[in-house]
Amino acid sequence: xxxxxxxxxxxxxxxxxxxxxxxxxxxxxxxxxDVKKSEVHGMAQRGGSVNTHxxxxxxxxxxxxxxxxEADMLLVFERAEALRYAAFLRPGGTAIVDEQxxxxxxxxxxxxxxxxxxxxxxxYGQLTDRxxxxxxxxxxxxxxxxxxxxVVLLGALSTFLEVSPEIWLQVIQARVPPRFVxxxxxxxxxxxxxxxxxxxxxxxx
Amino acid sequence: xxxxxxxxxxxxxxAWEAGVKVASAYPGTPSTEIVEEFARFPNVYAEWAxxxxxxxDVAVGAxxxxxxxxxxxxxxxxxxxxxxxxxxxxxxxxxxxxxVTADDPEMHSSQNEQDNRRYARFARIPCLExxxxxxxxxxxxxxxxxxxxxxxxxxxxxxxxxxHSSSAVELTDGGESSAPRQPxxxxxxxxxxxxxxxxxxxxxxxxxxxxxxxxxxxxAETFPFNRVEWRDRSLGxxxxxxxxxxxxxxxxQASILRLGMTYPVPAGLIGDFAAGVERLIVLEELxxxxxEEIRLLGIPCEGKSIFPLCxxxxxxxxxxxxxxxxxxxxxxxxxxxELEKPEIPARPPVLCPGCPHRALFHVLNKRKVPVAGDIGxxxxxxxxxxxxxxxxxxxxxxxxxxxGAAQAGLAERMVAVIGDSTFFHTGMPALLNVAYNRSNVxxxxxxxxxxxxxxxxxxxxxxYTLQLRETxxxxxxxxxRALGIERVRTVPAFHVKALDETMKEFLQADxxxxxxxxxxxxxxxxxxxxxxxxxxxxxxxxxxxxCFRIGCPAILKSDELDEKTxxxxxxxxxxxxxxxxxxxxxxxxGAILFRDQVxxxxx
Numbered sequence: 001x002x003x004x005x006x007x008x009x010x011x012x013x014x015x016x017x018x019x020x021x022x023x024x025x026x027x028x029x030x031x032x033x034d035v036k037k038s039e040v041h042g043m044a045q046r047g048g049s050v051n052t053h054x055x056x057x058x059x060x061x062x063x064x065x066x067x068x069x070e071a072d073m074l075l076v077f078e079r080a081e082a083l084r085y086a087a088f089l090r091p092g093g094t095a096i097v098d099e100q101x102x103x104x105x106x107x108x109x110x111x112x113x114x115x116x117x118x119x120x121x122x123x124y125g126q127l128t129d130r131x132x133x134x135x136x137x138x139x140x141x142x143x144x145x146x147x148x149x150x151v152v153l154l155g156a157l158s159t160f161l162e163v164s165p166e167i168w169l170q171v172i173q174a175r176v177p178p179r180f181v182x183x184x185x186x187x188x189x190x191x192x193x194x195x196x197x198x199x200x201x202x203x204x205x
Numbered sequence: 206x207x208x209x210x211x212x213x214x215x216x217x218x219x220a221w222e223a224g225v226k227v228a229s230a231y232p233g234t235p236s237t238e239i240v241e242e243f244a245r246f247p248n249v250y251a252e253w254a255x256x257x258x259x260x261x262d263v264a265v266g267a268x269x270x271x272x273x274x275x276x277x278x279x280x281x282x283x284x285x286x287x288x289x290x291x292x293x294x295x296x297x298x299x300x301x302x303x304x305v306t307a308d309d310p311e312m313h314s315s316q317n318e319q320d321n322r323r324y325a326r327f328a329r330i331p332c333l334e335x336x337x338x339x340x341x342x343x344x345x346x347x348x349x350x351x352x353x354x355x356x357x358x359x360x361x362x363x364x365x366x367x368x369h370s371s372s373a374v375e376l377t378d379g380g381e382s383s384a385p386r387q388p389x390x391x392x393x394x395x396x397x398x399x400x401x402x403x404x405x406x407x408x409x410x411x412x413x414x415x416x417x418x419x420x421x422x423x424x425a426e427t428f429p430f431n432r433v434e435w436r437d438r439s440l441g442x443x444x445x446x447x448x449x450x451x452x453x454x455x456x457x458q459a460s461i462l463r464l465g466m467t468y469p470v471p472a473g474l475i476g477d478f479a480a481g482v483e484r485l486i487v488l489e490e491l492x493x494x495x496x497e498e499i500r501l502l503g504i505p506c507e508g509k510s511i512f513p514l515c516x517x518x519x520x521x522x523x524x525x526x527x528x529x530x531x532x533x534x535x536x537x538x539x540x541x542x543e544l545e546k547p548e549i550p551a552r553p554p555v556l557c558p559g560c561p562h563r564a565l566f567h568v569l570n571k572r573k574v575p576v577a578g579d580i581g582x583x584x585x586x587x588x589x590x591x592x593x594x595x596x597x598x599x600x601x602x603x604x605x606x607x608x609g610a611a612q613a614g615l616a617e618r619m620v621a622v623i624g625d626s627t628f629f630h631t632g633m634p635a636l637l638n639v640a641y642n643r644s645n646v647x648x649x650x651x652x653x654x655x656x657x658x659x660x661x662x663x664x665x666x667x668x669y670t671l672q673l674r675e676t677x678x679x680x681x682x683x684x685x686r687a688l689g690i691e692r693v694r695t696v697p698a699f700h701v702k703a704l705d706e707t708m709k710e711f712l713q714a715d716x717x718x719x720x721x722x723x724x725x726x727x728x729x730x731x732x733x734x735x736x737x738x739x740x741x742x743x744x745x746x747x748x749x750x751x752c753f754r755i756g757c758p759a760i761l762k763s764d765e766l767d768e769k770t771x772x773x774x775x776x777x778x779x780x781x782x783x784x785x786x787x788x789x790x791x792x793x794x795g796a797i798l799f800r801d802q803v804x805x806x807x808x
Binding site (some may be wrong): 012013025026029034035036037038039040047048061062063064065067068070080081083084086088091103104105106108109110112113114117120122123126127136137146147181 | 207208311337366368369371372373447451452453454512519520521522524539540541542544545546547548549550552553554555558589590753754756758760761762780
């Protein structure tokens with residue numbers, strides 16, 4: 001097992017970035033790591049850009065924050081946000097990005113440019129060959145609840161970590177209301193398969 | 206048992222375990238969750254006070270009455286509460302009193318980044334600073350013990366990063382500590398020499414609190430949360446709070462003196478540490494507070510000549526500063542990839558879809574009036590395309606500013622906007638002044654039936670207390686009339702035409718007016734039940750952009766262009782739209798269906 005992991009999660013206020021962070025931190029603790037998690041509240045949550053930092057370390061975590069270039073893994077729920085936080089990823093790190101787009105008011109009312117999927121790939125191509133664009137929100141809509149995309153992406157992330165799916169599912173079960181447990185379980189497992197499918201397609205290509 | 210707790214949750218837990226019985230607060234990021242969490246524990250009283258000054262008075266009263274008490278607030282809340290903090294320092298208490306100040310380096314959610322350790326020195330009260338959630342929990346009990354031992358209120362200073370970071374905390378099973386404390390009598394103390402601060406008593410008290418500081422400084426020499434970690438002696442770092450974590454992260458080999466009490470400082474401990482290292486630096490966010498204290502001891506040190514005065518630290522800030530100062534070799538630098546990136550659209554916080562403030566700001570923008578703003582979600586009315594807020598200083602400032610500008614004899618009519626909770630906080634005396642001194646200010650109270658920005662806390666207008674007891678909701682209209690305003694009108698917040706006509710009438714009227722724009726925050730559970738996404742009839746839309754100009758995140762540009770104008774038509778994001786109908790009211794072509802039309806189409 002790796003000694004330490006730095007995760008950066010990002011999305012738009014209302015996408016469930018904070019809940020996903022709580023789950024990821026809980027999984028680290030359940031798997032025996034020392035864990036710290038840092039997030040923002042208040043003004044930024046009103047439709048603004050939201051990011052959280054999570055660190056797992058087999059011995060001890062000091063700083064709750066990760067610096068630029070220090071994240072091993074990025075988990076991002078929206079394309080423009082994936083570009084905003086790209087510089088946090090260390091070279092060769094892993095980025096999992098929902099193909100979802102949420103166009104900000106600066107584009108609608110201000111005429112700013114919204115990045116294309118090609119631009120996303122080009123930026124990450126300068127850092128790593130481990131960018132995984134996942135249809136998290138599409139899967140969530142298939143499952144009947146658009147707000148579960150965060151757990152689909154956690155499922156995708158879980159395939160890169162040496163923590164058993166059982167621990168993930170236990171933590172999810174403990175943290176979500178009973179009537180949502182089955183939905184969360186399905187979302188998590190679909191997320192795991194989504195990455196596996198993407199990887200085999202890459203190999204085939 | 207270990208659990209991940211945020212700093213705020215840990216303070217709440219610590220307060221409960223240490224037997225705090227009364228807690229009072231006004232919501233403010235990053236402190237809000239402290240009393241919110243505390244309120245859930247059994248056998249405690251917790252409340253939202255209308256403002257921080259009242260919160261501290263309440264906690265003082267409980268501590269006079271012999272019950273351990275806590276008041277919590279964001280850093281600027283201490284400005285509001287300062288009068289109370291200073292007299293409480295003079296009188297002391299019967300049972301422990303802890304005042305939590307949550308400072309906001311980087312101004313994540315604030316108008317300034319003042320360093321409230323200055324208040325501890327100013328008011329002659331001790332200041333404790335935890336470095337993680339475990340210490341946040343433990344230091345609450347320590348602070349209460351100190352409070353009783355030294356007969357003083359105690360500051361517990363947190364910062365945003367500590368409040369909103371989570372780390373593992375060891376919980377005492379069974380919770381509430383049964384540690385024996387001195388029994389407190391069940392009668393309110395009759396002790397005027399101690400509790401009545403008339404000049405005669407106060408003059409006797411001043412030397413007492415100066416002596417208290419000297420005693421606390423001696424106590425600090427052996428205080429277990431002031432701790433030396435000896436390692437390599439070529440570099441010694443004095444640090445506190447969250448900065449300790451960055452110091453350990455970036456300088457794993459350095460010797461560190463971590464101060465858990467940052468006022469008063471232990472002269473002997475610092476002197477010994479300084480003598481034991483070759484180079485002494487101070488790592489602290491914001492002001493050079495410890496640096497100045499150490500210099501006053503006659504000990505040379507470096508601090509703000511190396512590390513930034515403004516903003517929040519992180520490992521990179523600390524590392525890069527250290528490399529620049531020659532404390533670390535160039536090889537310690539973590540490279541940052543120079544990425545070729547397209548323009549990334551800014552995503553500022555915005556008024557939510559369905560926000561009851563949007564229609565008013567649309568009207569104010571259209572009427573081009575100068576608007577004195579205040580603190581709350583509605584401050585976001587400053588952003589384009591609404592661009593209708595022209596000042597924002599502190600809680601309750603807007604009405605007074607508008608009155609001052611009006612009395613200065615401007616030709617323009619001044620408008621002040623203020624939320625319901627902010628009006629209860631400090632808006633009321635300012636409106637009383639408008640009525641008393643008769644200016645023709647138009648005050649708009651944005652009554653969204655909650656405290657929005659901090660996450661839906663109850664306030665005197667909602668009909669519930671923090672601990673969810675029912676209470677008579679304070680009605681704004683009679684309150685405003687009682688303050689002396691005769692022209693008062695309540696208008697539905699989503700009704701564009703009614704708001705505009707009322708504003709037009711008030712702009713022509715003489716003397717003060719109050720417009721209460723009433724509409725529930727769209728995120729309240731009851732409001733959510735009424736969400737109904739509207740629809741654009743694409744054949745009627747010609748891309749005129751009127752609906753884009755209300756700044757609603759649910760209205761997007763469609764890929765479809767109007768044939769004549771070649772401008773993108775509007776479309777509505779069904780997942781975001783709540784059906785508030787403000788866009789439908791501003792559409793000149795009836796292209797956006799109203800709720801009953803949408804329901805008609807669906808039926």
